[in-house]
Amino acid sequence: MQITDWQAIIFDFDGVVAESGKIKTxxxxxxxxxxxxxxxxxxxxxxxxxxxxxxxxxxxxxQQHFLAKPPLTPVEEHALDLRFSKLVVEAVIAVDAVLxxxxxxxxxxxxxxxxxxxxxxxTELKIIVEKRGLAPYFKEVRGSPTLKQTLVAEILSAHHLTxxxxxxxxxxxxxxxxxxxxxxxxxxxxxxxxxNPFPAHVKVVPDLCTLVN
Numbered sequence: 001m002q003i004t005d006w007q008a009i010i011f012d013f014d015g016v017v018a019e020s021g022k023i024k025t026x027x028x029x030x031x032x033x034x035x036x037x038x039x040x041x042x043x044x045x046x047x048x049x050x051x052x053x054x055x056x057x058x059x060x061x062x063q064q065h066f067l068a069k070p071p072l073t074p075v076e077e078h079a080l081d082l083r084f085s086k087l088v089v090e091a092v093i094a095v096d097a098v099l100x101x102x103x104x105x106x107x108x109x110x111x112x113x114x115x116x117x118x119x120x121x122x123t124e125l126k127i128i129v130e131k132r133g134l135a136p137y138f139k140e141v142r143g144s145p146t147l148k149q150t151l152v153a154e155i156l157s158a159h160h161l162t163x164x165x166x167x168x169x170x171x172x173x174x175x176x177x178x179x180x181x182x183x184x185x186x187x188x189x190x191x192x193x194x195x196n197p198f199p200a201h202v203k204v205v206p207d208l209c210t211l212v213n
Contacts (some may be wrong), residue, residue: 054123
């Protein structure tokens, strides 16, 4: 896969740009710690199997399926969101980059438009990208609550991108599904030692070093 073949790249963020996947996992464990080990184990398993899904959808799912409580109210959802943000934002700002990610972004931003499409809330994501010094390199940074498939479609439309000439890089099945639904090429990033969530035909890499010229 030659990086120069592409006219635009859409990046997921956690686990693709920043090595922050484990931070989010620990935050979910901490958030549901008061409900006991079984609930924490179920939450962590679901979170790991549904990377890229917005935290809001997960909050509602866990409330219904793991806590057997009435549906979350907007006030309860907001309170969970604030607690989660306090657990993750500073840590994600400070965490190491995925190997090769910063170099790839710096290199390719001078050649083609780059974008972020993430399950992280958009306002929070923009702060993180800014604090990590990456905002100047991206044409647009998009996040939840909009579904990732829709984010990708909106980026393609707004910037008049040809799907066949656009690459998406992600670390979760929802990233692959969103790319596939929109006709994009896809490259999977799998953290060394983690299970591969992608279909067998999908090309995967342990980091982004091989993409740097």
